[in-house]
Amino acid sequence: MIDFPKDRIIVALDVAARKQALELVDTLEEGSFFKVGAQLFSEVGPSLLDELRKRDKRVFLDLKFHDIPNTVAGAVRAATRRGVQMLTVHAAGGEAMLRAAREAAGPEGPDVVAVTLLTSLVSEDVEQVFGRSPVSLVDEVVRLAGLAVAAQLPGVVASPTEVKSIKRSYGDVLKVVTPGIRLPGDDPADQSRYATPADAARAGANFIVVGRSITAAKDPAAAFEAVAQSFATGRNPEA
Numbered sequence: 001m002i003d004f005p006k007d008r009i010i011v012a013l014d015v016a017a018r019k020q021a022l023e024l025v026d027t028l029e030e031g032s033f034f035k036v037g038a039q040l041f042s043e044v045g046p047s048l049l050d051e052l053r054k055r056d057k058r059v060f061l062d063l064k065f066h067d068i069p070n071t072v073a074g075a076v077r078a079a080t081r082r083g084v085q086m087l088t089v090h091a092a093g094g095e096a097m098l099r100a101a102r103e104a105a106g107p108e109g110p111d112v113v114a115v116t117l118l119t120s121l122v123s124e125d126v127e128q129v130f131g132r133s134p135v136s137l138v139d140e141v142v143r144l145a146g147l148a149v150a151a152q153l154p155g156v157v158a159s160p161t162e163v164k165s166i167k168r169s170y171g172d173v174l175k176v177v178t179p180g181i182r183l184p185g186d187d188p189a190d191q192s193r194y195a196t197p198a199d200a201a202r203a204g205a206n207f208i209v210v211g212r213s214i215t216a217a218k219d220p221a222a223a224f225e226a227v228a229q230s231f232a233t234g235r236n237p238e239a
């Protein structure tokens with residue numbers, strides 16, 4: 001179990017090269033959990049996961065698996081052998097796929113967390129993809145989170161605006177991993193639904209994923225500290 005708030009801050013290594021990724025990791029001495037997503041993984045390959053492990057860092061492998069259960073199980077077993085602590089699958093892959101992922105991870109393996117709806121989707125996209133009348137996105141997120149519960153997954157990924165609704169429906173059965181985090185005064189860039197670390201903490205987020213607020217800061221280590229303070233205390237730092 002992770003008990004310390006700093007261990008619940010996942011820094012997104014959204015860079016395109018091994019050297020940049022490892023420089024960031026080495027700069028952020030206090031950071032213990034790092035997200036490797038599809039871009040960096042495709043550029044650098046799985047050996048990066050070994051290098052992070054050698055540095056005693058935890059890895060959140062965000063490749064959002066979505067395939068037939070047998071294929072996803074194989075991918076999860078491979079990631080488990082690489083020692084990742086957390087990985088993502090799409091809830092829309094269905095309950096059998098989610099169960100296969102959890103079973104492949106095993107009791108000692110990574111936490112398999114489900115992506116409900118991508119935050120880039122709007123109501124009309126959901127209608128087009130799932131063939132139903134426009135729905136409330138948050139209701140759809142809560143419904144899809146229910147699939148994760150049915151498959152006994154330990155958590156889901158959700159935007160700051162969805163955390164409360166998920167916690168209201170499922171309580172502590174589901175850990176919520178929340179991207180879209182900004183320190184007060186930061187550029188929101190392409191995030192339309194975002195919150196401060198303090199707001200995410202108060203909404204009940206168990207983990208926050210923070211990219212540019214730390215990685216694009218003039219002093220990433222100081223920004224990490226500001227995020228950690230805000231997340232731990234639930235109070236926003238001065239902008």
Ligand code: C5P
Pocket residue numbers: 012014035037118119120157159179180181191209210211212213
């Ligand atoms: O730089 P920023 O803090 O916006 O980065 C957020 C990270 O979280 C990125 O790696 C992004 O891919 C990821 N993410 C997100 N929204 C989601 C799921 C993942 O921003 N719904």
